[in-house]
Amino acid sequence: MYEPVQQGKILSGIWMTIILSFYCLILSVVIGIVGAFAQGSKNRFIRGFVQGYIQFFRNTPPYVQLLFFYFALGQFTPTFSPDGWLEVPIISNVGWAIISLSFFAGAFNVEIFRAGIEAVADSTKEAAESLGFSRFQTFRYVMFPLAIRVSLPSLNNNLINLVKTTTQAYGIAVPELLYQSVTIWNDYPSAQYPTMLLVFVVYILLVGVLVMSMNSWEKRLRIPGYGQ
Amino acid sequence: MLKKNAETIVSIRDVHKSFGQLEVLKGVSLDVKKGEVICVIGPSGSGKSTLIRCINALNNIQGGEINVCGIDLTDPKLDKLELRKRVGMVFQQYNLFPHKTALENIIMAPTMVLKQDRAASEKRAFELMQKVRLEGKEHAYPGELSGGQQQRVAIARSLAMNPDVMLFDEVTAALDPETVKEVLVTIKDLAQEGMTCILVTHEMGFAREVADHIYFTDNGVIVEHGPPKTFFNKAKDPRTKEFLSQIL
Ligand SMILES: Nc1ncnc2c1ncn2[C@@H]1O[C@H](COP(=O)(O)OP(=O)(O)OP(=O)(O)O)[C@@H](O)[C@H]1O
Ligand SMILES: [Mg+2]
Numbered sequence: 001m002y003e004p005v006q007q008g009k010i011l012s013g014i015w016m017t018i019i020l021s022f023y024c025l026i027l028s029v030v031i032g033i034v035g036a037f038a039q040g041s042k043n044r045f046i047r048g049f050v051q052g053y054i055q056f057f058r059n060t061p062p063y064v065q066l067l068f069f070y071f072a073l074g075q076f077t078p079t080f081s082p083d084g085w086l087e088v089p090i091i092s093n094v095g096w097a098i099i100s101l102s103f104f105a106g107a108f109n110v111e112i113f114r115a116g117i118e119a120v121a122d123s124t125k126e127a128a129e130s131l132g133f134s135r136f137q138t139f140r141y142v143m144f145p146l147a148i149r150v151s152l153p154s155l156n157n158n159l160i161n162l163v164k165t166t167t168q169a170y171g172i173a174v175p176e177l178l179y180q181s182v183t184i185w186n187d188y189p190s191a192q193y194p195t196m197l198l199v200f201v202v203y204i205l206l207v208g209v210l211v212m213s214m215n216s217w218e219k220r221l222r223i224p225g226y227g228q
Numbered sequence: 229m230l231k232k233n234a235e236t237i238v239s240i241r242d243v244h245k246s247f248g249q250l251e252v253l254k255g256v257s258l259d260v261k262k263g264e265v266i267c268v269i270g271p272s273g274s275g276k277s278t279l280i281r282c283i284n285a286l287n288n289i290q291g292g293e294i295n296v297c298g299i300d301l302t303d304p305k306l307d308k309l310e311l312r313k314r315v316g317m318v319f320q321q322y323n324l325f326p327h328k329t330a331l332e333n334i335i336m337a338p339t340m341v342l343k344q345d346r347a348a349s350e351k352r353a354f355e356l357m358q359k360v361r362l363e364g365k366e367h368a369y370p371g372e373l374s375g376g377q378q379q380r381v382a383i384a385r386s387l388a389m390n391p392d393v394m395l396f397d398e399v400t401a402a403l404d405p406e407t408v409k410e411v412l413v414t415i416k417d418l419a420q421e422g423m424t425c426i427l428v429t430h431e432m433g434f435a436r437e438v439a440d441h442i443y444f445t446d447n448g449v450i451v452e453h454g455p456p457k458t459f460f461n462k463a464k465d466p467r468t469k470e471f472l473s474q475i476l
Contacts, residue, residue, distance in 0.1 A: 127323035131337040132312035225371025226326045
């Protein structure tokens with residue numbers, strides 16, 4: 001269907017989309033966990049900071065966040081010169097896309113995990129406390145493992161959205177699937193609709209793989225004799 | 229009896245506790261000696277749970293003093309960890325960790341909090357499961373156990389920390405009548421081995437049988453207390469009499 005050059009573009013675009021999605025998924029979940037733990041802190045400033053973070057990233061458009069990270073913050077990042085001539089910033093546009101999208105999705109993940117934690121009975125937490133568990137141990141071994149089971153459906157939704165949102169990295173010229181597709185159909189207008197179709201199909205497959213792995217994870221997390 | 233000269237292990241002096249505007253404990257005092265079993269009884273809402281939760285600092289107090297095994301609970305620099313190593317607590321709703329097997333529930337605190345060796349903790353957990361008469365159920369999840377069995381795992385879990393005092397807050401209230409007995413038997417075993425126990429309970433027969441001393445609370449104060457014989461037969465206060473006439 002495509003010539004080798006275009007085929008290469010599509011494949012490298014798919015690969016870049018997978019890379020973006022993979023790192024953003026991991027990082028956003030880590031941010032969600034750390035944020036949810038910090039929200040239970042005794043320190044008002046830590047709680048306020050997390051709340052501010054959530055409000056900012058949840059209530060502003062991710063695309064603008066991306067542009068802001070890349071163009072505004074990107075200016076201030078140090079650079080290095082691999083060959084003495086070129087000035088290469090230590091964080092590339094791919095790096096910024098990962099950071100910005102992870103913080104965006106991470107804000108939702110904090111809320112998702114927090115809702116899960118609130119669903120775990122206070123008395124379970126008290127049992128851990130009265131056995132002498134520290135706050136971290138209570139979170140790590142009791143609250144979070146129970147919360148994640150409650151949170152999985154909403155987490156699923158958010159991560160699916162995240163995978164789709166990686167197309168916005170197009171805006172800072174990250175050569176992901178949409179970016180590569182657009183360069184193809186700009187050169188060959190006749191390829192526009194078939195290429196769009198291809199993009200749809202690839203995303204359906206990617207999200208399908210994500211949903212399947214989340215479902216099998218959910219199965220593995222199922223507790224015998226609990227909630228059935 | 230030995231208990232007469234035994235050291236005081238829990239001392240509560242004129243304790244006041246409020247939730248916002250609501251004063252729940254209005255000057256409560258009681259002493260528990262090592263090896264003693266005391267039962268706290270009283271109408272619903274009289275502050276029994278609040279009192280027992282103050283003993284392991286799940287509730288903080290606004291006035292008075294509590295001393296547990298020489299630890300001053302009103303100390304602003306209170307080491308809660310040290311306190312909780314000394315005090316075990318069993319709840320009405322068992323509160324086992326549903327995602328862990330019975331055995332894991334028992335060994336979590338010894339390995340994570342006391343930093344004991346895992347193999348030794350496991351060996352002890354098997355012994356404790358035997359003690360609460362649940363051998364063979366070590367690898368069952370809480371959801372696979374009956375209420376009475378879960379409650380006995382919860383007791384074993386507390387015992388695994390080798391506490392000096394055990395607190396029981398209406399631990400049979402959520403159980404059906406047949407399973408109440410098996411839990412009470414477990415507690416009675418403990419009491420006979422000399423474990424210091426503070427129980428909130430509605431099981432009057434049990435209180436009469438195992439308690440060294442009974443406290444009756446109403447409306448945030450201790451109205452009357454005494455050894456079971458005196459308490460049940462010669463109660464003086466009209467509130468105690470009324471309560472006993474309703475429940476017996
Ligand atoms: N965390 C809390 N916040 C506000 N009020 C509380 C709290 N815990 C208990 N109370 C109130 O304190 C009073 C005493 O409650 P407590 O649980 O100690 O009673 P109890 O004697 O254990 O009753 P029961 O036999 O029903 O368990 C009640 O009026 C209750 O509503
Ligand atoms: Mg109560």
